[in-house]
Amino acid sequence: xxxxxxxxxxxxxxxxxxxxxxxxxxxxxxxxxxxxxxxxxxxxxxxxxxxxxxxxxxxxxxxxxxxxxxxxxxxxxxxxxxxxxxxxxxxxxxxxxxxxxxxxxxxxxxxxxxxxxxxxxxxxxxxxxxxxxxxxxxxxxxxxxxxxxx
Numbered sequence: 545x546x547x548x549x550x551x552x553x554x555x556x557x558x559x560x561x562x563x564x565x566x567x568x569x570x571x572x573x574x575x576x577x578x579x580x581x582x583x584x585x586x587x588x589x590x591x592x593x594x595x596x597x598x599x600x601x602x603x604x605x606x607x608x609x610x611x612x613x614x615x616x617x618x619x620x621x622x623x624x625x626x627x628x629x630x631x632x633x634x635x636x637x638x639x640x641x642x643x644x645x646x647x648x649x650x651x652x653x654x655x656x657x658x659x660x661x662x663x664x665x666x667x668x669x670x671x672x673x674x675x676x677x678x679x680x681x682x683x684x685x686x687x688x689x690x691x692x693x694x
Contacts (some may be wrong), residue, residue: 554682557601564594565668572661580651595639603630603656614685619659624681631674
């Protein structure tokens with residue numbers, strides 16, 4: 545992927561994830577007192593949407609995306625790339641745990657639902673921090689010319 549194509553793809557993905565996160569944060573702002581069945585169904589759908597999108601996106605980054613390009617250009621960043629790849633695994637595990645709780649929770653499980661909302665907020669914060677690290681890495685590698693000696 546060319547640097548300009550990568551930048552455009554990352555910008556589009558950043559906007560898409562931002563919108564999905566905004567909608568999810570609206571949903572978890574408060575557990576309603578009534579119509580909890582509908583709210584929980586919508587929460588499950590929204591969380592599954594962002595979860596699936598992130599999993600697909602992380603797989604693309606690792607297998608067809610920029611991580612290989614980063615290593616080609618700057619092999620000394622292998623520790624950073626390994627950390628980001630490991631975070632993909634951790635984020636997927638966190639998301640799976642949250643989704644499992646959402647699937648198993650009933651509308652009467654008020655404490656579990658409140659707890660799950662806080663877990664979702666923490667998860668989204670982790671995603672934002674991870675995305676920032678990835679974006680800074682890509683900018684550093686694909687926009688800086690490290691030069692050569694000679």
